[in-house]
Amino acid sequence: MSFLHPWLLGLGLPAVALPVVIHWLTRPRPRRLPISTLRFIQEAIRQRRAVHRLRDLLILGLRTAAVLLLVWAFARPLIGDRPLVSPGEAGEAARVVILDVSQSLAADVRGIQLFERARPAAAGYLAYVPGLRANLVLAGARPRAVFERPSSNLAALREALAEARVRPERIDAQAAITAASDMLAKAAGDAETRLELVIVSDFQRDNWSRVDFSVLPERTRIQLESVAPPETPANLAVLRVGSQGQAELGGAVTLEAEVGNYSPAPRQVRVEFTAGDGVYRAEGLCPPQARTTLTTTAVLQAGGWQTGRARLLNVEDALPEDDARPFVLDVRPGTVYALVTREPASQLASSSYYLERALVPARPRETRGTEKVIRVRPDQLDRDALAAADLVAVDHPGKLSAEHVALLAAFLQRGRSILYVAAEPVDAVNLKQLADAAGPALKMPVEFLPPSGPARKEQRWTFVRANLTPFSLFGDAVSAAVAPLRFNGGLNARPLPGALADDVLAAYGDSTAALVTATCGAATLAVLNADLPASNLPGSPLFVPMVGELVDRLLGGGRREETVFCGETVIVDLPPDAGPAAGLRVVPPEPAAETGALSDEPGGSVWRCPAVGGPGVYRVARGETTCFALAAAIPPEESDLRPLDANAFESGSGPGRPIHFLAHTGREDRRDSWWVWLAVACVACLLVEVLALRLLRT
Numbered sequence: 001m002s003f004l005h006p007w008l009l010g011l012g013l014p015a016v017a018l019p020v021v022i023h024w025l026t027r028p029r030p031r032r033l034p035i036s037t038l039r040f041i042q043e044a045i046r047q048r049r050a051v052h053r054l055r056d057l058l059i060l061g062l063r064t065a066a067v068l069l070l071v072w073a074f075a076r077p078l079i080g081d082r083p084l085v086s087p088g089e090a091g092e093a094a095r096v097v098i099l100d101v102s103q104s105l106a107a108d109v110r111g112i113q114l115f116e117r118a119r120p121a122a123a124g125y126l127a128y129v130p131g132l133r134a135n136l137v138l139a140g141a142r143p144r145a146v147f148e149r150p151s152s153n154l155a156a157l158r159e160a161l162a163e164a165r166v167r168p169e170r171i172d173a174q175a176a177i178t179a180a181s182d183m184l185a186k187a188a189g190d191a192e193t194r195l196e197l198v199i200v201s202d203f204q205r206d207n208w209s210r211v212d213f214s215v216l217p218e219r220t221r222i223q224l225e226s227v228a229p230p231e232t233p234a235n236l237a238v239l240r241v242g243s244q245g246q247a248e249l250g251g252a253v254t255l256e257a258e259v260g261n262y263s264p265a266p267r268q269v270r271v272e273f274t275a276g277d278g279v280y281r282a283e284g285l286c287p288p289q290a291r292t293t294l295t296t297t298a299v300l301q302a303g304g305w306q307t308g309r310a311r312l313l314n315v316e317d318a319l320p321e322d323d324a325r326p327f328v329l330d331v332r333p334g335t336v337y338a339l340v341t342r343e344p345a346s347q348l349a350s351s352s353y354y355l356e357r358a359l360v361p362a363r364p365r366e367t368r369g370t371e372k373v374i375r376v377r378p379d380q381l382d383r384d385a386l387a388a389a390d391l392v393a394v395d396h397p398g399k400l401s402a403e404h405v406a407l408l409a410a411f412l413q414r415g416r417s418i419l420y421v422a423a424e425p426v427d428a429v430n431l432k433q434l435a436d437a438a439g440p441a442l443k444m445p446v447e448f449l450p451p452s453g454p455a456r457k458e459q460r461w462t463f464v465r466a467n468l469t470p471f472s473l474f475g476d477a478v479s480a481a482v483a484p485l486r487f488n489g490g491l492n493a494r495p496l497p498g499a500l501a502d503d504v505l506a507a508y509g510d511s512t513a514a515l516v517t518a519t520c521g522a523a524t525l526a527v528l529n530a531d532l533p534a535s536n537l538p539g540s541p542l543f544v545p546m547v548g549e550l551v552d553r554l555l556g557g558g559r560r561e562e563t564v565f566c567g568e569t570v571i572v573d574l575p576p577d578a579g580p581a582a583g584l585r586v587v588p589p590e591p592a593a594e595t596g597a598l599s600d601e602p603g604g605s606v607w608r609c610p611a612v613g614g615p616g617v618y619r620v621a622r623g624e625t626t627c628f629a630l631a632a633a634i635p636p637e638e639s640d641l642r643p644l645d646a647n648a649f650e651s652g653s654g655p656g657r658p659i660h661f662l663a664h665t666g667r668e669d670r671r672d673s674w675w676v677w678l679a680v681a682c683v684a685c686l687l688v689e690v691l692a693l694r695l696l697r698t
Contacts, residue, residue: 066685073678084221084660093194094187095134096180100201102171103638107318117227139176140169141567169567170635195220202228205644206637222659228643233318234263237639241310241327249303256295257310261286275308305629328629335371338389354538358547387577395421409437410603414573415522417554423531425450442520445499449492459487463507470549489531565635570609578627581605589616
């Protein structure tokens with residue numbers, strides 16, 4: 001137990017003796033009376049003396065207890081652990097107050113935002129005290145400090161606190177603590193200076209579970225003040241919006257929205273998609289404390305970059321800001337394949353001929369799509385030749401120059417997937433140079449080598465991953481479909497250490513990889529190790545659907561999730577068809593939003609923005625034409641309002657850094673309410689005294 005005003009005990013305890021002194025000074029004095037007989041008088045005196053003694057002792061005890069309770073009440077006893085940081089504690093101190101301004105603090109609890117609970121809690125630590133130097137850090141996606149170091153200008157800190165607002169960002173808690181550590185280290189001074197860190201937040205579990213306080217200077221007092229309500233408020237949110245496959249003009253595309261239900265009961269949710277000029281809806285049941293994905297089919301009649309919005313219908317929850325989410329779609333007239341090969345189109349039964357027929361299979365006119373293949377000779381390979389392609393296919397290109405390999409690597413890094421059919425020894429050299437040019441971002445599962453010794457003959461696929469694309473399409477019939485296949489030629493391959501086994505989708509009987517995939521950022525490189533004319537694969541019923549499924553996977557893997565989170569740094573490689581940075585401009589969703597800068601890099605143009613603004617769509621345009629679009633949205637972590645348990649913080653403070661967790665919403669009832677009951681008890685003693693005087697009067 002501690003006291004808010006302990007000095008009153010020193011002044012008040014002597015007052016407890018006052019009733020005793022008054023009682024002694026006012027005790028009745030004996031008087032002499034002339035009476036003839038004393039027998040009856042003495043008996044009456046004895047009876048009255050007993051009543052007087054009982055009354056006097058009772059009154060004395062009640063008065064003493066009343067004074068003691070009154071002194072105790074004025075001293076304001078605090079029940080529980082004593083705070084490590086007291087707002088009014090005098091002495092030399094350097095104090096940093098971190099105030100959480102992330103989106104979760106906008107949660108509404110009984111008509112009051114959590115941030116409006118956090119603001120006065122932080123203000124209490126910025127009140128004037130002799131010897132106090134303080135600083136305020138507004139913590140969001142990046143820490144924003146009012147001053148570079150703790151200052152005695154507390155009025156400016158309180159003014160900045162009054163102007164602070166919640167931002168649509170997630171908190172980078174570790175960055176804020178590291179910034180506070182630097183300030184406290186500079187202000188440490190002598191050993192008599194107290195180092196204090198106060199954090200006012202709702203302490204969401206996703207954002208605070210991995211925080212490390214050991215970066216703070218030793219002897220730093222850490223006080224965590226939580227404004228999270230005792231019961232976590234229910235919340236629903238749209239966490240992610242996207243599409244399945246490539247969005248084509250006039251074709252059907254599947255829109256999907258991931259909805260999170262952060263409440264104790266299942267909820268029936270409805271999502272409305274606005275895409276282009278159309279409005280589409282999806283509905284489903286979301287279990288408690290879980291996520292579900294709702295889908296609907298949309299037909300887009302306008303090409304180019306289209307903006308959209310997904311929002312929950314008829315929802316009342318704690319955080320309305322996350323009930324809607326913007327998204328963008330790149331709607332193309334049709335899938336365009338760039339086939340890089342030295343084989344002429346007139347050469348029938350060639351490897352490139354079979355590959356082209358598989359990429360764009362013959363269909364009836366009424367079901368024919370808008371796909372097309374653009375043949376590109378290796379000696380004519382340049383950026384313009386590949387700019388319009390959604391997928392690059394390479395088949396019998398011969399020896400590629402270092403410049404051409406670097407160009408393919410740049411397209412791969414910018415989201416354009418590549419399908420490489422390898423059959424010649426020179427293909428092993430091309431793939432090795434491509435892996436080197438792409439760098440560590442390209443994670444190849446095997447290294448392809450030129451064949452050594454006799455050429456491979458009558459080889460079979462003895463292993464396929466039937467549960468993965470492209471073979472999952474065939475289900476249980478995949479073994480029967482693969483059994484008749486025979487292959488001659490091809491490259492050798494050896495596994496690379498640390499590679500993913502699932503990236504090898506098929507293998508020959510000698511354990512040489514036949515079909516592999518490798519991710520490179522948002523794109524994928526697929527290598528089919530087969531000499532198509534020297535095998536019966538092109539004539540099998542497996543070939544066209546297998547290539548179709550593989551292409552769908554490459555196109556889907558090549559689509560970037562065109563969404564970033566508000567307040568965070570963005571570095572985006574623009575699509576190859578955006579062209580040079582000269583003439584491009586960034587159009588933000590709000591005029592005052594930061595737009596960053598555009599620049600030319602060896603691989604193409606790049607957009608850099610140190611911190612994107614609020615939710616909305618950023619467009620990169622050349623004139624009136626949108627070359628690229630990006631949706632900025634609230635991070636999904638901010639929708640889960642469940643706080644981290646207080647015991648989880650103690651292990652991360654390290655030695656010499658005491659830490660105390662204080663639940664702000666309940667601290668007044670829990671710590672500073674006893675003075676009320678003490679005052680009530682004091683009044684009760686006085687009332688009992690009056691009642692005793694009336695009952696025992698003489």
